[in-house]
Amino acid sequence: MQRREFLATTLAAPAALAAAPAGAKLGVDLFSLRSQNWSAFEYLDYCSKFGARTVHFSEIRFLGSLEDDHVRKVGEHAAKLGIEVEIGMRSMCPTSTAFDPKQGTAEEQLIRLMRAAKLTNSKLVRAFQGTFADRKTPGGIEARIEDSVKVLRNVRSQAQDLNLKIAIENHAGDMQARELRMLIEGAGKDVVGACFDSGNPCWVLEDPNFTLETLAPYILTSHIRDSYLWNDDNGTQVSWTRMGEGNIGIEGLLQRFLELCPGKSMSLEIIVTGPRPYTWRKPEFWEGYRGIPAADFARFLNLAGKGTPQTPRPAPAKDQVAAREREDFEASMKWTRAFLKL
Numbered sequence: 001m002q003r004r005e006f007l008a009t010t011l012a013a014p015a016a017l018a019a020a021p022a023g024a025k026l027g028v029d030l031f032s033l034r035s036q037n038w039s040a041f042e043y044l045d046y047c048s049k050f051g052a053r054t055v056h057f058s059e060i061r062f063l064g065s066l067e068d069d070h071v072r073k074v075g076e077h078a079a080k081l082g083i084e085v086e087i088g089m090r091s092m093c094p095t096s097t098a099f100d101p102k103q104g105t106a107e108e109q110l111i112r113l114m115r116a117a118k119l120t121n122s123k124l125v126r127a128f129q130g131t132f133a134d135r136k137t138p139g140g141i142e143a144r145i146e147d148s149v150k151v152l153r154n155v156r157s158q159a160q161d162l163n164l165k166i167a168i169e170n171h172a173g174d175m176q177a178r179e180l181r182m183l184i185e186g187a188g189k190d191v192v193g194a195c196f197d198s199g200n201p202c203w204v205l206e207d208p209n210f211t212l213e214t215l216a217p218y219i220l221t222s223h224i225r226d227s228y229l230w231n232d233d234n235g236t237q238v239s240w241t242r243m244g245e246g247n248i249g250i251e252g253l254l255q256r257f258l259e260l261c262p263g264k265s266m267s268l269e270i271i272v273t274g275p276r277p278y279t280w281r282k283p284e285f286w287e288g289y290r291g292i293p294a295a296d297f298a299r300f301l302n303l304a305g306k307g308t309p310q311t312p313r314p315a316p317a318k319d320q321v322a323a324r325e326r327e328d329f330e331a332s333m334k335w336t337r338a339f340l341k342l
Helices: 003-019 040-048 068-080 106-120 132-136 140-154 156-161 177-187 200-204 208-218 250-260 294-304 318-339
Strands: 025-029 054-057 084-091 124-128 165-169 192-197 219-224 226-231 236-241 265-268 276-278
Touching (some): 068 084, 068 106, 106 140, 106 156, 124 192, 140 165, 140 177, 165 177, 208 250, 265 318
Parallel strands (some): 084 124, 124 165, 165 192, 219 265
Antiparallel strands (some): 236 276
């Protein structure tokens, strides 16, 4: 971000602060700290230092183990710190390019995570369907949605018995909001809801503010990060940034989230990236994206039209990756807590 843009954002914050609703449930998605290689207990202790009310174990590796005694102890440690645990897994769609069959069937993996969720007092299991690559698989994203719905219906009774819900994320360019809404409605919204990710809509040519408005009635939890977009001769460039350094209107998005989803966790998932190209000016790009409504795409273009080309931040040396990750997270947590008056 250029200095003048940073200053403009900083000076605008007080006005937004005055209107920000109270009661934010700010948390941490541990993917923000994916390179730290800490134990579940060390993650909890670290997040506690920043006043996290929720710690989102979005992948099994952050828990360390799914053994009953271990996950029970993780839940107990979190409770001592006053932290609510949310746990999750990766792909639950057996035909997704992201699915790992070595871990068992999709149903077996979900049931395993639901048991762990109960032991940690997590109210939900977060999972995702796949990635942008699924949009170009046989049958496209619609076929992957159908396959996901079948799996979710197969574990419906187990979720009900455990009084748990399954939160499906709009993940890595797999589904737009209307597509995730279709999945949730097909699987049964009394058991399945959404994990709203504010960074991923831009990977599927969607304005994150529109995604929030569309998914709000279904949202169970969230991953929050900022993005910076701009248009170029080939299409649109999308980069993820620290909180407050993007141009998607993150201040308004946070405020709107609090209005539409009171009591739901806002867990920071900070991933800072260089620009990712979406070459929509080239006809071949549209394979997998032909069903996107023109009005939604126009809204995305208008959002990107506010940006100007940015110079990528130099990548850190290999031995500095973990430290850079903590710096990005801590700066983002500081900005967010200040904006929310926490």
